[in-house]
Amino acid sequence: MLILTCPCCGVTAEETEFSPGGEAHLKRYGPGSPDRDYESYMFNRKNPRGVHFERWRHTYGCGKWFLAARCTITLEVFGTYRAQTTEPPADIIAAIKARRPEWEGFA
Amino acid sequence: MKRYSAFAIAREALRQHKGWSHAWASPEPGSSYDVVIVGAGGHGLATAYYLGRNFGITNVAVIDKGWLGGGNTGRNTTIIRSNYLQDPSAALYEKSRALFETLSQDLNYNVMFSPRGVMMLAQTEHEKRGYLRTERANALQRVQTRFIQPAEVKKLVPIINLDGPRYPVLGALWQARGGTARHDAVAWGFARACSDMGMHVIEQCAVTGVEAAGGQVTAVNTTKGTISCKKLGIVVAGHSGALADMAGFRLPVESVALQALVSEPVKPCMDVVVMANTVHGYMSQSDKGEMVIGGGADGFNNYTQRGSWHHIEETVRALVETFPMISRLKMLRQWGGIVDMTGDRSPIISKTPLGNCFINCGWGTGGFKATPGSGWAMAELIAKGEPGPLAAEFSMTRFREGRFIDESVAAGVAH
Numbered sequence: 087m088l089i090l091t092c093p094c095c096g097v098t099a100e101e102t103e104f105s106p107g108g109e110a111h112l113k114r115y116g117p118g119s120p121d122r123d124y125e126s127y128m129f130n131r132k133n134p135r136g137v138h139f140e141r142w143r144h145t146y147g148c149g150k151w152f153l154a155a156r157c158t159i160t161l162e163v164f165g166t167y168r169a170q171t172t173e174p175p176a177d178i179i180a181a182i183k184a185r186r187p188e189w190e191g192f193a
Numbered sequence: 194m195k196r197y198s199a200f201a202i203a204r205e206a207l208r209q210h211k212g213w214s215h216a217w218a219s220p221e222p223g224s225s226y227d228v229v230i231v232g233a234g235g236h237g238l239a240t241a242y243y244l245g246r247n248f249g250i251t252n253v254a255v256i257d258k259g260w261l262g263g264g265n266t267g268r269n270t271t272i273i274r275s276n277y278l279q280d281p282s283a284a285l286y287e288k289s290r291a292l293f294e295t296l297s298q299d300l301n302y303n304v305m306f307s308p309r310g311v312m313m314l315a316q317t318e319h320e321k322r323g324y325l326r327t328e329r330a331n332a333l334q335r336v337q338t339r340f341i342q343p344a345e346v347k348k349l350v351p352i353i354n355l356d357g358p359r360y361p362v363l364g365a366l367w368q369a370r371g372g373t374a375r376h377d378a379v380a381w382g383f384a385r386a387c388s389d390m391g392m393h394v395i396e397q398c399a400v401t402g403v404e405a406a407g408g409q410v411t412a413v414n415t416t417k418g419t420i421s422c423k424k425l426g427i428v429v430a431g432h433s434g435a436l437a438d439m440a441g442f443r444l445p446v447e448s449v450a451l452q453a454l455v456s457e458p459v460k461p462c463m464d465v466v467v468m469a470n471t472v473h474g475y476m477s478q479s480d481k482g483e484m485v486i487g488g489g490a491d492g493f494n495n496y497t498q499r500g501s502w503h504h505i506e507e508t509v510r511a512l513v514e515t516f517p518m519i520s521r522l523k524m525l526r527q528w529g530g531i532v533d534m535t536g537d538r539s540p541i542i543s544k545t546p547l548g549n550c551f552i553n554c555g556w557g558t559g560g561f562k563a564t565p566g567s568g569w570a571m572a573e574l575i576a577k578g579e580p581g582p583l584a585a586e587f588s589m590t591r592f593r594e595g596r597f598i599d600e601s602v603a604a605g606v607a608h
Contacts, residue, residue, distance in 0.1 A: 087502060088493075102503050106493035108447070125593040129445035129536050133434035135496050158448075158495045 088156075093166045095148035107141030110153045111173055111192075135159060137182055137189050139174055142166070155182055194389035196301050216302075216381060217388035222395050222417050226254045228575055229413055229422035231400050231436060233257035234266040235376070236553055236560065237428035238383035238394070239568020240575065242300075245390040247569070248576035253392040254422075255384075256415060258399035262380030265430050268498075268530035269561040270453050270475065270487040272466050274311040274371035276338045278327050279598045281586035282539060283334040288583060289566025293374060296565060302382030304374045305480070310465040311371030312341075312349065314515070316360045317471055324366040338368045352462050357514040360472055373466060373477055379564055403440040409548035410440070425550045426575050431496065431531025433554035442546045444554065445592045446533045451490040451558050452500025454508075454527040458482030462518065472511030473504075476519075484519060486512065490532065490558060500529035532557050537591075539598035542570050542584040551575050552589065 088101040097103075109131050115123040132138070138158045143151050153171070155164040155178050164185060165178045174192050182189055195201060195214060205212050228244060230237045233255045244250045257263075273293055275286035292299075293306050315321035324340055331338040343355050346365050355362040384394050395417070402414035403425070412421040427436045437444045458481050468475035473489035488508035491501055505527060513520045535541060535555040540563070542553050553571045556563060566583070573581035580588065586598060 100503075101493075101501070109494075121593050125445075126443070129592040130443040131434075131445070131447050131494075133444070133447050133494060135432070135435050135448075138494055140493065159497065161495065161497060 088161050088163070090142060090154060090163060091166055092144040092147055092150070093152050093168050094144065094150040097144070097147050099147065103144065103146045105143045105145040107143055107151065110139040110141045137164070137186060139192070141169065157186070194385065197303075216385040217394055219396065220393045222254060222256065222398060222415070222420050223393065225421040226393070227252040227422070228424045228426060229253070229420055230255045230426040230428055231257075231413065232264075232428040232430070233261045233380075233384070233394055233396065234264050234428065234430065235262065235380050235383065235564035236430070236556070236567045236571070237426070238262075238380055238387055239564050240426055240428055240553065240571040241387045241392055241568075242383045243569045243572035244576060245387065245392065247572055250576055251390045251392055253387070254395055254420065255387065255392065256395045256398045256400065256413075256420070258397070258416075260396050261384055261394065262377055265530045265532065265560060266376055266380045266564075268453070268528055269376055270477065270485050271373040271376045271561055272311060272371070272468070272475070272477065272487075272559075273306070273374055273562040274368050275336050275562070276311070276313070276327060276331055276366055276368045276371070277600055278330050279539075279600060280334060281598050282600055283331065283336050285566050285570065285583050285587070286563055287334070287336050288569060289563045290370065292565035292569065296374075296379070296382070300382035300386050302378065302385055304378045304382050306372065306374040308370050308372040310349070310367065310369045312346065312465055312467050313366040314346070314362055314467060314469045314471075315364045315366070316362060316469060318363070320471055321363045324364070327366055336368075337370060338366055341365050341367045349465055350463055350467055352516055352518050353467070354515055354517050360469070360511060360514055362515070371466065376561060379561075383568075400436065400439065403436075403547070403550070405441070405547055410550040423549065424575055426571060427550065427552045427554070428571065430554060430556065430560065431533050433533050433552065437545075437552065440545065440547050440550055444541070444552070445589065446535055446541070446555050447494055448496060448531050448533050449491045449493065450495050450497050450500050450529040451488075451532045452504060452527060452529040453485065453487045454505060454524050455479070455486065456484040456519070456522040456524050459484065459522065469511065469515055472508070472515070474508040474512045476512060476516065483525065484522060490534075496531050498529045498531055500527065532560075534558075537597040538600045540567070540587055541589045542567065542574060542580065542587040543589040544574070544578075544580070545589065549578070
């Protein structure tokens with residue numbers, strides 16, 4: 087079972103207390119943007135086999151959104167962090183590198 | 194290939210069964226083929242089969258990183274139906290269901306197709322309304338389905354409890370010509386027929402890269418060396434994203450784990466397939482007597498092939514209310530498979546940004562039923578380079594163009 091720690095309230099709980107929200111750090115495109123960009127924002131996903139950055143909501147706790155770095159093969163969670171960022175913070179990157187030296191980095 | 198028949202069994206019985214040969218050859222990969230199909234599951238093998246049968250293209254290799262039919266083909270709950278809502282889906286799934294009816298004869302291999310009937314329970318007013326709409330749509334599509342009342346549900350499935358406090362049965366969408374088939378046999382039968390046409394089915398051969406020149410695919414790199422090809426078909430279900438990455442494009446697909454479980458064998462108690470989509474559960478009884486139970490999908494991206502405990506709890510809790518007799522059944526096995534979900538819950542059979550590279554993916558939680566139809570449509574796409582009438586609407590560009598084939602009711606969760 088997947089266990090996550092909410093960075094907003096500090097509670098550590100099982101996945102049933104949270105709701106998954108899909109890929110994090112998507113670049114948003116709105117009205118007036120080219121169709122291809124809008125498509126990539128709306129539908130196309132990295133869907134990696136390995137390190138994945140994603141959104142979660144602490145639905146049955148503080149109710150806040152946060153982000154997590156997780157391995158999609160082993161479900162290992164490298165860390166969780168606040169949602170108010172456009173890319174993963176340095177300590178999360180370091181934690182992933184320590185566990186997955188072959189990881190190519192956030193792109 | 195020796196044909197299987199009653200006569201062959203009698204002949205071999207007299208020879209102490211020494212005359213049987215391998216059902217398919219296991220050659221080493223050659224250096225080049227007209228078409229390379231990545232993925233030796235049901236869909237990949239069916240694609241190769243119809244390439245040979247319908248278009249006479251037999252210089253084909255089907256390669257797989259694991260063993261034949263070891264992915265979702267060996268992990269599903271074997272349900273076959275075609276009661277979808279939208280016209281393109283109904284055409285594709287109905288074609289597939291129709292092909293299943295004569296598949297054993299076509300392949301000379303018993304796929305144990307059992308058109309025992311598929312029932313989709315309506316357990317909320319919303320669901321009932323949705324199925325009544327599907328019934329009308331199916332009538333226009335010439336797919337035979339019927340909305341039946343609770344009394345008829347009880348007659349068809351005597352073990353059902355109609356009056357559950359949380360999940361009462363308000364009726365059901367009934368497709369009498371749906372059913373099940375033996376999932377492994379479908380893959381084996383196609384592999385045998387492909388091998389007989391001279392195609393190479395190569396197991397334990399993982400793709401590590403896709404080579405291209407001038408925007409056209411030229412070869413695939415594998416753990417057994419580089420194999421050049423004129424055309425490439427990617428039919429790898431849950432791992433489509435990884436293959437697309439190698440070919441240099443992204444897909445509107447996310448992979449999640451879907452799980453199923455099977456009970457100890459019991460005496461025959463249910464001779465139809467029952468699906469309860471509201472509660473994310475569905476059940477049928479195998480020929481061995483096991484109750485085959487399908488559950489919900491995880492909500493987050495994952496490639497674990499194992500599933501989650503709380504989903505089992507949710508599925509079983511709901512099914513126990515609907516089928517009280519299963520409350521004391523012991524479960525034998527539980528497993529998970531990786532399914533590739535698209536935004537509109539419909540598959541992709543499409544050209545890709547890379548020339549002569551074609552992809553067949555996004556079947557999500559319900560690919561088994563489509564195995565022959567998917568292969569039929571994909572073979573036409575590969576052979577002609579352009580999609581035929583079955584595949585035309587399932588292009589990967591439909592998301593950009595806003596032409597969704599919304600099947601969230603028919604395909605959202607349960608299959």
